[in-house]
Amino acid sequence: xxxxxxxxAEKVIKKLVGLGNEAVREVAAGENPSVEIPLxxxxxxxxxxxxxxxxxxxxxxxxxxxxxxxxRKFMQTFLVASACKDLLEEGKTTSIRDLYYITKHTLGQxxxxxxxxxxxxxxxxxxxxxxxxxxxxxxNLHASNKGAAVGDLTIVDSGDVIDLRRMGSGGWSVPSIxxxxxxxxxxxxxxxxxxxxxKDAVWRRLNEDRYWKKHExxxxxxxxxxxxxxxxxxxxxxxxxxxxxxxxxxNDPWGLYIYSVVKxxxxxxxxxxxxxxxxxxxxxxxxxxxxxxxxxxxxxxxKLNDQDRRRGEQMLKYPWFEKKQWQKEIQQLxxxxxxxxxxxxxxxxxxxxxxxxxxxxxxxxQWLV
Amino acid sequence: xxxxxxxxAEKVIKKLVGLGNEAVREVAAGENPSVEIPLxxxxxxxxxxxxxxxxxxxxxxxxxxxxxxxxRKFMQTFLVASACKDLLEEGKTTSIRDLYYITKHTLGQxxxxxxxxxxxxxxxxxxxxxxxxxxxxxxNLHASNKGAAVGDLTIVDSGDVIDLRRMGSGGWSVPSIxxxxxxxxxxxxxxxxxxxxxKDAVWRRLNEDRYWKKHExxxxxxxxxxxxxxxxxxxxxxxxxxxxxxxxxxNDPWGLYIYSVVKxxxxxxxxxxxxxxxxxxxxxxxxxxxxxxxxxxxxxxxKLNDQDRRRGEQMLKYPWFEKKQWQKEIQQLxxxxxxxxxxxxxxxxxxxxxxxxxxxxxxxxQWLV
Numbered sequence: 001x002x003x004x005x006x007x008x009a010e011k012v013i014k015k016l017v018g019l020g021n022e023a024v025r026e027v028a029a030g031e032n033p034s035v036e037i038p039l040x041x042x043x044x045x046x047x048x049x050x051x052x053x054x055x056x057x058x059x060x061x062x063x064x065x066x067x068x069x070x071x072r073k074f075m076q077t078f079l080v081a082s083a084c085k086d087l088l089e090e091g092k093t094t095s096i097r098d099l100y101y102i103t104k105h106t107l108g109q110x111x112x113x114x115x116x117x118x119x120x121x122x123x124x125x126x127x128x129x130x131x132x133x134x135x136x137x138x139x140n141l142h143a144s145n146k147g148a149a150v151g152d153l154t155i156v157d158s159g160d161v162i163d164l165r166r167m168g169s170g171g172w173s174v175p176s177i178x179x180x181x182x183x184x185x186x187x188x189x190x191x192x193x194x195x196x197x198x199k200d201a202v203w204r205r206l207n208e209d210r211y212w213k214k215h216e217x218x219x220x221x222x223x224x225x226x227x228x229x230x231x232x233x234x235x236x237x238x239x240x241x242x243x244x245x246x247x248x249x250x251n252d253p254w255g256l257y258i259y260s261v262v263k264x265x266x267x268x269x270x271x272x273x274x275x276x277x278x279x280x281x282x283x284x285x286x287x288x289x290x291x292x293x294x295x296x297x298x299x300x301x302x303k304l305n306d307q308d309r310r311r312g313e314q315m316l317k318y319p320w321f322e323k324k325q326w327q328k329e330i331q332q333l334x335x336x337x338x339x340x341x342x343x344x345x346x347x348x349x350x351x352x353x354x355x356x357x358x359x360x361x362x363x364x365x366q367w368l369v
Numbered sequence: 370x371x372x373x374x375x376x377x378a379e380k381v382i383k384k385l386v387g388l389g390n391e392a393v394r395e396v397a398a399g400e401n402p403s404v405e406i407p408l409x410x411x412x413x414x415x416x417x418x419x420x421x422x423x424x425x426x427x428x429x430x431x432x433x434x435x436x437x438x439x440x441r442k443f444m445q446t447f448l449v450a451s452a453c454k455d456l457l458e459e460g461k462t463t464s465i466r467d468l469y470y471i472t473k474h475t476l477g478q479x480x481x482x483x484x485x486x487x488x489x490x491x492x493x494x495x496x497x498x499x500x501x502x503x504x505x506x507x508x509n510l511h512a513s514n515k516g517a518a519v520g521d522l523t524i525v526d527s528g529d530v531i532d533l534r535r536m537g538s539g540g541w542s543v544p545s546i547x548x549x550x551x552x553x554x555x556x557x558x559x560x561x562x563x564x565x566x567x568k569d570a571v572w573r574r575l576n577e578d579r580y581w582k583k584h585e586x587x588x589x590x591x592x593x594x595x596x597x598x599x600x601x602x603x604x605x606x607x608x609x610x611x612x613x614x615x616x617x618x619x620n621d622p623w624g625l626y627i628y629s630v631v632k633x634x635x636x637x638x639x640x641x642x643x644x645x646x647x648x649x650x651x652x653x654x655x656x657x658x659x660x661x662x663x664x665x666x667x668x669x670x671x672k673l674n675d676q677d678r679r680r681g682e683q684m685l686k687y688p689w690f691e692k693k694q695w696q697k698e699i700q701q702l703x704x705x706x707x708x709x710x711x712x713x714x715x716x717x718x719x720x721x722x723x724x725x726x727x728x729x730x731x732x733x734x735q736w737l738v
Contacts, residue, residue, distance in 0.1 A: 092719055093577060095570035101715045106668050113668055144569050144592065145539055148514065157537025168526025169551060170514055173542035182538060200513050201464035208462060223513065299475050299482055346470045350461055 008181050009088045012139065015132040016085045020078065023065075034064045035077055038130040038271065045270045047319045052279035054265040056130065063127075076124045077131075079103045079114055084128070087140040093177060096122055096141055130271045135179075137232070143176040146227035148200065150207055151218030153241075154186040161186070164218065171207065174220070176229035178236065185240060194218045194237050195284075195358070196226070198249040198258055202342045202353065209354040215362075218243070226262055228269070231276040234262065238278050245278055246367065248358070251286035252304075252339035253311035256330070259283050264320045282367040284358070286340050288332035294357060300347045301338035308339060325368050377550050378457045381508065384501040385454045389447065392434075403433045404446055407499040407640065414639045416688045421648035423634040425499065432496075445493045446500075448472045448483055453497070456509040462546060465491055465510055499640045504548075506601070512545040515596035517569065519576050520587030522610075523555040530555070533587065540576065543589070545598035547605065554609060563587045563606050564653075564727070565595070567618040567627055571711045571722065578723040584731075587612070595631055597638070600645040603631065607647050614647055615736065617727070620655035621673075621708035622680035625699070628652050633689045651736040653727070655709050657701035663726065669716045670707035677708060694737050 019035065026033040038044070039059040048055050065074045083103050087094060094102070100118040107114060115121045129136050148171035153164045157175075164172055175182070195217050197203050203221035206212070212219040218237060222230050238245050247262055249255030263281045265273030287293075291301065304312070312334045315321055321330065333339070345353045361367065388404065395402040407413070408428040417424050434443045452472050456463060463471070469487040476483060484490045498505050517540035522533045526544075533541055544551070564586050566572050572590035575581070581588040587606060591599050607614050616631055618624030632650045634642030656662075660670065673681070681703045684690055690699065702708070714722045730736065 087719075090719075094574065094715070094719060095712070097570055097710075098574070098712045098715045098719070101669055101710075101712045102719060104668060104716070105666065142570075142573065145517065145542075148542055157539060160535040160537040162535070162537055166529040166531070168529040168531055168544075169546070170526060170542040170544040173514075173517055173539040175537075175539040177538070201466060201511075204511065205463065205467070297474065299473060300470055341466075341470075343464070343467045343470045346463070346467045347473070350456075350459070350463060350467070350471060 006181050008138070008179070009091070009140075012132070012134050013085055013088050015134065016081050016088075019081055019132060023078070032064050032066045033074075034062045035074065035131060036060050037063055037127050040126060040130060040271065042267065045267055047264070049319070051274075052264065052320065053273040053277040054267060054270050055273050056271045073124065076103075076114065076120065077127060080121065080124045080128055084139040084141070093140040093142050095143070096125060096136075099125070099141060135228075135232075135272060135275060137177045137179055137228070140177075143227065143229065145173045145175050145229070147174040147220060147222045147230040147233075148172060148203065149174055149218060149220045149233070151194075151212040151220075152191040152216055153189040153218050153237075156184040156186065158182055165213070169204070169207065171203070174230050174233055176227065178229050178233045180236075183233075183236075185236070189218075189241060190216050191218045191241065191243060192216050193362075194220060194234060194243050194245045196234060196245060196247050196262065197221045197342070198224065198255060199342055202248075205350070206354050206358075209351050211354045211358070215359070222258070225258055228272070228276070231262065234281075235276050235278055238280075245281045246284045246362070247281055248284050248342065249286070250339065250341045251288055251290065251333065252341075253308050253315060253333075255286070256315055256333075257311070260315075260318070260320065280369060282369055284361050284367045286342060286345075287366075287368075288329055288336060290357075291336070291338075291340060294345075294348070296340070296344060297347050300344035301336075301340055304334070304337050304339055309334065329368060375550050377507070377548070378460070378509075381501070381503050382454055382457050384503065385450050385457075388450055388501060392447070401433050401435045402443075403431045404443070404500060405429050405431055406496050409495060409499060409640065411636065414636055416633070418688070420643075421633065421689065422642040422646040423636060423639050424642050425640045442493070445472075445483065445489065446496060449490065449493045449497055453508040453510070462509040462511050464512070465494060465505075468494070468510060504597075504601075504641060504644060506546045506548055506597070509546075512596065512598065514542045514544050514598070516543040516589060516591045516599040516602075517541060517572065518543055518587060518589045518602070520563075520581040520589075521560040521585055522558040522587050522606075525553040525555065527551055534582070538573070538576065540572070543599050543602055545596065547598055547602045549605075552602075552605075554605070558587075558610060559585050560587045560610065560612060561585050562731075563589060563603060563612050563614045565603060565614060565616050565631065566590045566711070567593065567624060568711055571617075574719070575723050575727075578720050580723045580727070584728065591627070594627055597641070597645070600631065603650075604645050604647055607649075614650045615653045615731070616650055617653050617711065618655065619708065619710045620657055620659065620702065621710075622677050622684060622702075624655070625684055625702075626680070629684075629687065629689065649738060651738055653730050653736045655711060655714075656735075656737075657698055657705060659726075660705070660707075660709060663714075663717070665709070665713060666716050669713035670705075670709055673703070673706050673708055678703065698737060 023033040044057040044059040064070050100121040104115045150167045150171045200221045200223050247259045249258050265277040392402040413426040413428040433439050469490040473484045519536045519540045520533050569590045569592050616628045618627050634646040
């Protein structure tokens with residue numbers, strides 16, 4: 001568990017208190033109190049060519065207390081801010097669902113509630129994150145654990161020393177809060193890279209084959225779309241341990257999208273890219289050319305559906321996929337008209353992925369960036 | 370990892386080989402080869418009053434090779450049996466998706482495939498389970514990890530010693546295969562009970578509050594519906610360590626259903642009840658009477674929808690809920706017309722559940738069986 005308050009929490013508390021003090025000052029000065037919130041809309045999102053990440057622009061909106069249609073949200077913003085301050089001061093974390101219940105109450109003698117549903121409080125949390133430039137994880141709000149890790153690394157999680165080399169079949173479940181105050185990396189890792197696989201079933205195969213031991217790496221899966229906690233974990237491994245990150249996903253537009261989020265960030269969470277995106281992440285596969293390259297049987301493919309095609313066409317236009325090699329990769333997927341799951345490699349043998357596919361690809365530096 | 374073959378695997382291999390030998394014998398004798406498969410249909414499911422579990426009856430069906438509409442399934446049954454035998458002999462495990470790819474191929478010179486989609490191979494696995502009376506986990510087939518555990522217990526997972534008292538914020542991710550050859554319990558646990566909570570967010574609160582340490586227990590969540598692996602894990606804790614199992618779920622028909630599956634088993638997986646159901650599992654809450662009993666504010670409830678009502682009405686008729694106390698509990702839920710989530714307890718304070726609700730309920734023995 002985190003200490004009751006540490007320097008990190010103090011910093012966030014200070015920002016939250018600042019927000020409140022400013023509103024109080026405005027009230028005292030007879031002004032209409034307001035909060036300035038960076039705009040989280042498509043119009044305010046752009047791709048930073050230099051940094052190679054999706055990021056939020058500079059547009060902001062003012063949220064006033066005395067303005068029709070804003071008063072409720074103004075009140076909610078401060079309710080959430082106040083609850084997060086309490087959490088930080090007590091050194092406790094909670095879920096966004098829980099926060100909704102904590103901040104929900106009936107207003108005075110009225111029959112009006114502060115929040116009716118959680119879909120009212122969730123966007124307020126995101127507003128608060130961008131306003132004070134702190135991730136929700138820094139506000140002590142967590143989501144479900146998602147993803148797992150094993151490999152050549154020892155970590156400290158809430159004071160407990162956890163050796164990722166001795167995690168049995170299940171692995172270490174990656175929590176949604178992996179900030180430095182909760183998770184620390186121990187020295188002494190011999191890992192040469194991080195391998196992220198999309199699916200837990202494939203991760204289990206690699207773990208059972210002790211792939212991470214044979215190839216000295218850290219083996220991670222996201223159980224599908226990579227959650228915030230896991231993205232942040234990968235980011236820290238990449239930067240603090242200076243490890244390249246390889247990504248292995250299904251050969252379909254969804255797999256490409258997962259890779260794209262790890263690499264550039266997502267449009268929805270553009271404000272987080274700067275602390276989560278890994279522009280140098282390497283796309284190892286499955287590539288649209290693997291079917292030929294590894295001589296896979298034809299009946300393991302699945303036809304692209306209309307949605308796949310539309311998503312593929314969209315991706316051709318993403319600025320971060322405009323390089324020739326990416327255009328070739330995506331065009332081949334659309335041309336072939338079929339997708340390929342990671343499990344399809346098992347048609348060549350259950351350990352084909354750990355014994356042949358991955359070592360061969362990495363050895364030959366067959367990846368896209 | 371499991372040894373290449375152990376006594377357990379040998380036993381299952383023997384059953385699989387027996388199945389094949391019998392078919393070969395029938396062919397040699399000029400008979401129409403067949404497999405006798407216990408019938409997995411509602412008509413063959415009953416509630417065993419004495420054992421208090423849902424179980425499969427004695428009805429069986431014969432699957433013949435030479436019978437229209439059966440030949441394909443007959444072939445598939447042996448394909449899956451053969452693949453599982455290979456897995457067991459190699460000491461490897463795999464997912465049911467992977468198994469589909471492993472066993473899928475084109476038949477001879479034809480354009481027919483052994484399997485078209487996974488929804489063809491999954492029921493064959495279930496057929497095989499009941500036919501040779503072995504859980505799929507014993508056939509080395511796994512599902513995703515689901516659920517987590519911390520608490521006063523040390524386990525051995527695939528040879529790695531894992532101390533559930535030192536699992537940090539994430540906990541030990543419970544794998545889908547927790548059979549004795551993979552997971553062993555070490556002596557020395559002081560745990561007095563197992564506490565299963567429905568939701569991971571609530572589990573995190575309890576873990577952060579070190580509930581399991583203060584109250585000497587093992588703290589488990591299922592992330593919603595309790596998966597097979599976790600059910601089997603609970604079953605083993607209950608029987609091998611002689612621990613009572615307490616269940617804490619949302620106060621709604623879905624929560625009651627989760628409890629009911631833990632306790633009596635499910636209709637779909639009736640053949641597994643005997644190795645997974647825990648008839649003595651104690652329902653701790655949330656009870657329909659907790660709202661009054663713990664003086665919760667009225668605005669944290671959610672109205673029952675039509676589906677909730679229908680499910681509630683159905684449950685009143687379940688033979689395992691016919692006791693007076695259960696009738697009262699479910700009738701109160703329907704009468705109040707509202708449901709209550711575990712997170713609603715946070716309206717009374719973020720640690721209300723760990724400091725008041727649970728200790729008070731257990732102290733006063735306020736549970737239903």
